[in-house]
Amino acid sequence: MEKLKSMVPDRLKQIVADSNADDLHSTSSSLLHFLNKLSQFHQMIRDLTDLEASLCAKNKDAALEFKQKANKCYFNGDYDTALAFYTRALRIAPINADDMDKNLVATLYLNRASLFHKIGLLMECVRDCNRALQISPSYAKAWYRRGKANAALGIYKDAIHDLDVAKNVELSLGGKKQIENELKIIVDQYEGTRSVQHIENTVRNFNEPQQINLLCVTDPDKGRGMVSPCDIPQASLVHKEEPYALIILKSCRDTHCHYCLNELPKDTVPCISCSIPLYCSQHCQVQARGETISCYRTKDGVDDSLPNNLKEYIAEVTSCSDSDPDVECFPEHKHECLGVHWPAVLPSDVVLAGRILAKFISQKRGYMECNLLGTLNLSQSYLQISPEGKLELHIYAIVLLICLQHSFGTELPINGISLSQTIILVSQIRVNAMAVVRMKSTDFHCLPDQFGKFSNIGDALTCSVDQVPVGQAIYTAGSLFNHSCQPNIHAYFLSHTLFIRATEHVAAGHPLELSYGPQVGQWACEDRLNFLEDKYSFRCQCIGCSQLNLSDLVLKAFHCVNPNCNGVVLDHCLDNSELNKLKNFPGVPRMQVLDPFLKVDELKNVAHLALELTNNSFNVQSGSCLNCGSNCDLEASDKARRKALICMKRLQDAIVSKEISTTILSDASRALGVLRSILHGYNKHIAEAEDNLAQAFSLVGDFRSARDHCKASIKILEMLYGSDHIAVGHELIKLSTIQLSLGDPSAADTINRLGLIFLRYYGSHADFIFPYLQTLKREANNLTQEGRVT
């Protein structure tokens, strides 16, 4: 891309740089005309679309090689590597390639099933047997393996049927005899009445009704936005939507399902036509691709002479009723699996644009007649894009359309109209696409099982939860919600469904605004403004960025040098945003004492009242205390802060490597003392230092100190975010696990409190998204019971 950009003559670059949305027809045509003359451009297109050289074409020889390696590892007892090789082989094995006696894919599923059986993953084993049987219904070994796994699961009725079929379809006499012996043993064991189990991974249906019909209104500063015609109680579901189009992030291709974006199980299912996507189940495979593996059944049909009950059983096990009738089944990925690899190379917003275009064409609207942009009706900010960015957009649009033409031919013309629409579409995606996120709760292996205690308490503290982006999607109605750094709604995802919930009571007609990322309490105002301008090309006009609030004042502030004053001394970097906010206040202020023990709402009131009531004599500038006017030597304080933060960084590294020496710990404790003495009591650095020390003390087994530091960190977060904010909830998880480890009965209160916060943000889905909440509640309950007994 860089090379191509550099080859564009300056005159053409300038035309593109000066272009607005109405000129794109001619600028894109001129650029296409120029690029078409470049051999490098044609080489690049060939590389992106060449079937032979592509990364994602199926390859029988390579699959056989992986299969051999897998078999070798399996027999040597290296099961992890064997699993990885079987999965790689499955990913690239063409579905209709023969392998000795059966279809290669069916053989690979069976081999992987045997491996799962060996390592005790019985459900995975049965699911892989099902997949082998859907391709090859008379595959005796697959029936036999299924029967053994079902017997081990205690599903005897199915196990007997499985072995019965296996015996009937097995060709060799010796084999039949062996199966008959196994069957006898299982019949003896049979006591239950359980019948065919549908244990294919399925997507859970979250049917919480959405009761509110929102209205779209226009705001002079923010454009269109959403409001409710009626009051909305806290925690109500205000919006639910399936994506118009969605892609998985490149970093998650091997770890998350390419359709629902959930974490992949061990028995992943590959795409039938290409080697890129992995799915968590056949359900997702079908929804994404629109085909089932049973379309590729081998010709060796089921023996007609089998008894009817067995024929029915075979039909039941090998049927694919996986497609979800409630969800529109658009084969999202289909146009990408023709052996080309541009989707793996182009940036994700360009690939997402490709999916949207493909959806339009597949819906037979006829590209030329369709008003793609009008139908999506998304906002765009082409004018705000940098000259360099405009040139990139032009080139990407041209490359994307040429790549798509390999799948759609003349259905997708490449001309000024289609190019200008594609350029605007990508620019719309940049400001309207949502990052689909998942809660990362992998650390929770450290939580005790239902009978366990927090014996390894150091680990308990690693129970932190983070949001990780896994996909990018366009939600057409969802994109009408504006941003606020002090949001009143919260967005989250189950599978790829978007849910939006009110986190506070919202009055009728009041804007419903979510955070596009930054929030008050998390980042200083200036940083939030810069981020939103860089990423979404708008100057934030939310209440948090335009009106004074305590968090923004104190987040990066220094302590007043006067020991009797709790006033705020603003840092240099707050000059632009906070000083402007202060100066814009009518009747600039002498701020009253900011007592660190006041509640955050009271503090806000103090600040607001003080600003309105006092005279104009106050000198608002960085370095002088907003309360008493004393001057602070910012340079010296800044130097001391940097030194202390270097010590804290050492501690963080030690926490990651879990090697915490007493020197590092005592240096960090001293550094915290320095930070406390020079920074304002609610400065974010102190909260982070307290949190780091809590983790470190926990790792070395000093849980009392860990608890104190964790509580101190929570106290600051409450001031910065408000006491019911989800950021406080996440810190409460840590506190509760420390308290449980100490046998501290106040754990029950902490867990109740965090339960209420999670309910506010996730409603009825809280327990599903945070399954460990139940474990924590149970532990707290046990602790209370024990307390009563002793």
Ligand SMILES: C[S@@+](CC[C@H](N)C(=O)[O-])C[C@H]1O[C@@H](n2cnc3c(N)ncnc32)[C@H](O)[C@@H]1O
């Ligand atoms: C996802 S769209 C939201 C809907 C949009 N207002 C519309 O009319 O379609 C994002 C765009 O809305 C505007 N916007 C959203 N939040 C804003 C805010 N806090 N301040 C100013 N503009 C905002 C910006 O133009 C931004 O690029």
